[in-house]
Amino acid sequence: MTKKTYTIVDLANLLGISKSTVSRALRDQYDVNPTTREKVLALARSLDFQSNHFAAGLRGNQSFIIGVIIPSFSIPFYSIALEGIQQVASQYGYNLIVCQTGESFTNEESAIRHLTRSRVDGLLISLSKDTPNAQHLLKLKQRGVPVVLFNRVVRDADLPRVLIDDYTGARDAVSYLVGRGHRDIAHISGPCTLMLGNEREQGYLDALREAGMESCRPLMARSDFSIESGKKAMLSILNGSIKPDAVFCVCDAVAFGAMEAIKGKGLRIPDDISVMGFTDEPFATLVTPSLSTVCQPIKQIGEMATSILLEYIRDIRGIHNRKEEILETRLIIRDSTR
Amino acid sequence: MTKKTYTIVDLANLLGISKSTVSRALRDQYDVNPTTREKVLALARSLDFQSNHFAAGLRGNQSFIIGVIIPSFSIPFYSIALEGIQQVASQYGYNLIVCQTGESFTNEESAIRHLTRSRVDGLLISLSKDTPNAQHLLKLKQRGVPVVLFNRVVRDADLPRVLIDDYTGARDAVSYLVGRGHRDIAHISGPCTLMLGNEREQGYLDALREAGMESCRPLMARSDFSIESGKKAMLSILNGSIKPDAVFCVCDAVAFGAMEAIKGKGLRIPDDISVMGFTDEPFATLVTPSLSTVCQPIKQIGEMATSILLEYIRDIRGIHNRKEEILETRLIIRDSTR
DNA sequence: GTGAAAGCGCTAACAA
């Protein structure tokens, strides 16, 4: 029933030559008689022959697969980053196996185990919000598995990584709010384990300090990266002792949640409270009012992380020659800030 | 530098037994002396041994990989479906290689070639909007590659598939609008090649007919699945000879675009025009006003497609015993309809 | 209960 899938031995027998010659002809990289090569190629085409990637990989001790670990498919940032990752990967003949952790450290660890067992040639990782430290990553490093981190890292993760300048992005955003006359600027920050959360918070604090303003507890709340938690955090600020006239959120999703909370209280955006997000996901333009935010070059982050990983894998760059790439952000003002 | 990765031969040598025994012990599925097994397992644990998936696959002629082809990571439907797919796949020890076509038929064909070359054990496919027919899929079928289609199919695709009842979903939605007193209901439909577009359009037409209303050209426009095209289509309707008091859109993204167009014209939603979407993506609740829509069990679609594919792969169901699964939708009324 | 040996499909010395 099932049509047989051909092997190079089949081709060799059909042509009355050896399988080595077939193998060589197929990869045109060796001295093969042009006539022979043509015959092989023609037969391969007509039989729709596809050489077995895995057998080749087993032999050459590589799988041509890159493992990607992300917190969730449903975070638009990762959808877009994945497009960049896939583009570069497939350009070099690599496939992707993508695992999502659902923001759980345990799942992250098992994903790593899973992928190394599948003998991926390298790993692209964006940490879960629950990941407390980089122990599991350092183990990978010791084992010599090429790893590049992107977007979400923890402080002690001494591995190649592609990040954005979270600190400056946040400081610029808050400075902008200050410049527009806001006095009581609230901040909803991210999980304290991830560097991105700390950096953005520090940017917020420094922007206030530079303006001679005090930061104060009642205007600060912590969330994760979900809409729901953004809503809750905003509510707690709104119910606090000081009424904010602006809020800077650790990410767009949290900003969306904050907007819901603000509207729910019958307050107007931006008249009563300005809202500033971070990332510039596609939906930032679609909410009402459209969201002012700090734009990240998302796709480029994915592309760059992949390029660097491929440099390690293809041994262009020594594995212990750690590389860090910091990309710039850009402030985008829309209608949620006055 | 790089720590060696161990093989079963290493374990065997270390323990002074044969690699066959190690192999058997590791898979606890054969008669192995409990003591021996314990020794093997203990050593494997302490060495952090991970058996080579591909070598096993090469031997057993399977890769434990499922290929997934989707139009784009950035369509929320697929992010969610992917979660369901991954959940079921990993439960059975399968990995996912995901390719996106970017809505291009050419890319779809090359993704298929790519994945079969990688010897995936089966394929989960949702067609691109440009795919004109099912020729390429039938070729897969002839080659005996297990394939399950989901969500987006073309009419002549005689393969196992998981769909929703697009027709009924659409008819119910439009009937609801009729029942709420709307008289001039517009429709923005999808690409005419995909069944989903035709079915939803037919549901729209039949709902009107049942109510004794005429459908008319000026109230119908075609789009793809993008926000931009939804906006453009809505604009063309708005500039037409008949002013609609409601619009039923082929999907949520198109509805978001339509909402932008309507607002841009200074019209109010739902007071002047009601808007109805299809799918119930997460952002349906976040736009203003929140979007009334037809809810699909997205994650369940992914889970079910994967379960069925696995049945074929694991030969529980004969490959020529085609199976079609049609899931129900549910109308969700929010604030975009009056 | 365990070992020896063959073989999955491919690549890469090494010979010819």
Place this chain on the structure above:
DNA sequence: TTGTTAGCGCTTTCAC
């Protein structure tokens, strides 16, 4: 330029 041969790491007869 081509063929022979060994072997990647694993599973699975077939003996013992």
